Amino acid sequence: MPVIRIETRIAATPERCFDLARDVDLHQRSAAASSERAIAGVTSGKMGLGDTVTWRATHFGVPLRLSSRITEFDPPRRFVDEMVEGPLRRLRHVHAFEAIPGGTLMVDVFDYASPLGILGAVADALVLRRYLQHFLERRSAFLKRVAEATA
Template identity: 30%
Template sequence: MSTIHVTSCIHAPVERIFNLSRSTSLHKAVLRSYKKGTLESRGEGLMNVGDKISFRLSYLGRQRELVTKIDVMEDPKMFVSTLVRGSFRNLRHEHHFKPIENGTLLIDLLEYEPAYGAAGKWADGLLIRSFLKKYLEAKNRLIKQYAEGEKWKVILPEKK
């Protein structure tokens, strides 16, 4: 099992970061800017427990689909998505949100095991790990950009 850990400090309230991290619009924007795939979900808005998200990614010269499901959510502390189907034997992504004095720590813990045995382990060392880490870093940069400015207001629904 491989693990990727990415931590970002964002100068915005924990609730905003938590909700931006669940935004289908934001994830679609990350994939568009990264030019590596598309995302399909039940619709626009915030993902919740039980929601399935389909990522179509291009890596290792092929188009691949990865379907995850949000299994656990503790608003605004964390949520966990796990693999339903795709090019991995296992995948578990924990999203943690810790309020700090000047904002929020966004912590991604991604544990995964590539499929295809020895060939999958070779590809992990060569490409997969780097691809996944860069994607998480790009996602967190975009969350930071939206959260610390005014763009978050376009994506997040207004509280009633």
């Protein structure tokens, strides 16, 4: 079961980073390369506890849908979204925000399981893990730029 952990130092308050990380509109802007769009549930604005969103995106040239729900919500320290329907066997994404000198340490913990048993494990080892890590790093860098530009 792969786990990807991304740590990003941001020169903005935890409150600012927390709000940006749960903003559906900002997520769509940060994921423009995969044409990610919110098509059901919360499709604009900020998400909160119990909210769901369904995303439509294109990854590896394949159109995909993924629905997730906010299952934990502790502003401005952390929130968790979990896949309720989608292409992976399991997905749990923890977003944590810790005040540090000069701003915030944002930590993403992306815990997932590939589908298709042994074939999925091979695909994960060859391609998927690196792809997802790069996707999360791009998103974190985008959020950092926005947070620091408006801090």
